[in-house]
Amino acid sequence: MDDGLRLSTPRGRALLTATALGSGMAFLDGTVVNVALPTIGRELDANLAALQWTVNAYTLTLAALILLGGALGDRLGRRRIFTVGVVWFTVASVLCALAPNAEVLIGARALQGIGGALLTPGALAILQTTMHPDDRPRAIGAWAGLTGVSGVIGPLLGGWLLEFDWRWVFGINVPLAVVTVWLITVSAPESRDEEAGGRFDVPGAVLGAVALGASTYALISWPETGASAANVTMAVASVLAAAAFLYRERVAAHPMVPLSLFADRTFSGINIMTFAVYAGLSGVMFFLIMQLQVSLEWSPLEAGIATLPITILMLLFSGRSADLAARFGVRPPLVVGTACGAVGIALLSAVDAGDGYVAGVLPGVTLLGIGLTILVPTLTATVMASAPQHLAGIASGVNNGVSRAAGLIAVAALPAVAGLSGEAYADPVQLTDAYRIAMLVCAGLLVLGVVAAAAIRPQALTEPPATEPAGAPVPAGEAETAGEASAPSAPCPPAPGLPTTHGH
Secondary structure (H helix, E strand, C coil): CCCCECCCCHHHHHHHHHHHHHHHHHHHHHHHHHHHHHHHHHHCCCCHHHHHHHHHHHHHHHHHHHHHHHHHHHHHCHHHHHHHHHHHHHHHHHHHHCCCCHHHHHHHHHHHHHHHHHHHHHHHHHHHHHECCCCHHHHHHHHHHHHHHHHHCHHHHHHHHCCCCCCHHHHCHHHHHHHHHHHHHHHCCCCCCCCCCCCCCHHHHHHHHHHHHHHHHHHHHHHHHCCCHHHHHHHHHHHHHHHHHHHHHHHCCCCCCCHHHHHCHHHHHHHHHHHHHHHHHHHHHHHHHHHHHHCCCCCHHHHHHCCHHHHHHHHHHHHHHHHHHHHHCCHHHHHHHHHHHHHHHHHHCCCCCCCCHHHHHHHHHHHHHHHHHHHHHHHHHHHHHCCCHHHHHHHHHHHHHHHHHHHHHHHHHHHHHCCCCCCHHHCHHHHHHHHHHHHHHHHHHHHHHHHHHHCCCCCCCCCCCCCCCCCCCCCCCCCCCHHHHCCCCCCCCCCCCCCCCCCC
16 A cells, blocks of 8 residues: 555545545534424524524534644544544534533534544545545545535435434434444554644634634624624624734744645635635525425425435535546536526525425525535545645645634524524514525625636646645745645546646
8 A cells, every 4th residue: 555545445445435424424413403403492492592503503613623623633643533533523412412401402512513623624634645646536526425415415314313303313423433433443544744743723723713703602692682792792802813813823833724825826715615605505504494394384304305406416426526627627617516506596595485396496406406516526626636735634624614614604694694583483474584585695605606716727736735844935926836736636637738627
C-alpha cells in the first residue's frame, strides 16, 4: 500500500463504507430530527423556540468545534479521532433518546454536535490521505453521494421510525456506530500531519464558538422578546467575537484556520457558495417537512416519503458527477446544479393545503434532487482539491464548518424573517404564509450560490496541492493559480482542449 488503498479492493471498499457511515450518521441526524419536530413539540410541550434549539444546539456545537476536530485529527491521528467521535456521538444519541423534557433533549443534542465535530472532518481527510491518487476522485464522489443520501433520507427514515416512537430517531445510531467502528478499525491505517506542531489554537476555537452561539441566541430570541438587553448584548457580542476570531487567526503562530487557504480564489469561492447553498437547503428541510405535516395534514411517514426522489437520484447518480467535472470543469456542474435546485425550491414554495403529491410536490422535489446530485460531489472534491494535502483535515473542517454555520443561521433566522414565532407553527394558515416567504428566500440563497459558482476558475485541478507550511502566505500572483495545482488526478483524462477539473 505504498501509494494508497485501491477502491476495487475489499479493504478499500470497507474504508469507503466506514467513512460514509460515520459521517452519514452526523448528516442523518441533521435532517432526521426535522420530521420529528411536530411530534416532539406535542409530546414534550415545546414551543417554536425550543424546536429551533433542538435543531440548532446540535448544529451550534458541530459548527463551532468542527475546525478543532479537523486539527485534532491531523495532529493526533485521523482514524483515532474519527473513532472517538463516532463513540461520543452514539453515547449522546442514547441520551437524546432517553430525554424526559425539551431542556434535556437540547443539552444532549449539543453533546451530539461535539461528537459530530470530531468524526465529520476525519472521514473525508482519511479518504484523501489513504486512497490511491487515481481512486481519490471517485472515492470522494462516492463518499459525497452516500453521505448526501444519508442526509436526505433522514425525513423518510424519521417518518418510518415515528410510527413507533420518536425516540427511535436517535436510537437508530447505535447499530450504525457498531458497524462503523468495526469497519474503520480493520480497513484504515493511521495517518496524521507530521508537520503539525505547536499548541492548539484554543482562543480561536473559543472565539468562533462565542460568535456562532451569541448570534444564534439573538436570532432565535428576537422574535419573542424584541430588542431586549440580552438580545442586543448577544448580537453585539457575536460581531465582536467574529472580528476577534479573524484577527486571532491572522496573528496566531499556529492558527486553527490558516487564512492563507483563502488566498486561493477557488477555495474562497467554493466556501462562499457552500454557505449560500447550505443555508437554503437547511431552510427548505426545516420548513417543507413541517408544512407537509401541519398544513397538508400528512403523516410523518408520508412527509418523509415525499423527499424519496432526492434520495434515489443521489444514490444512483452522485458517483458519476465527478466524471462530469473531470470532463467539463467544475464550473458547469456547480452552476447547473445550483440553478436547478433553486428552480425546484421555487416550485415547492407553492405547496398548499389540498395539494396532491404528483402535481404539487413531486416536480419541485425532483428538480431539487437533480440539482443536488450534480452539485454535491463536485462541491466537495473542489474544496479538497484546492487545499494542500497536509491540511486535508483543516480544509474539510472549514468547509463543513461553513455548511453547518449556514444551516445554523438559516434555521435561527428564517422563522423570524417569515414572521413565525411562538405556537404559530401549529396553525396551518400562519405556517403556510411563513412557509412561502421562507422558501422563496431559500431559492434566492441558491441563486446567490450560482453567482458565487460563476466566479470560480473553470480549470480542472490535476496536480497535488503545494505543501506550504500552515499559515504561510501565498505570494501575490500565485493566489489565483494556487488552485490549479491542487487536485488529485481525475478518473479519466479531460476532453481535448478542456481544462481538467475534478469533482467534489
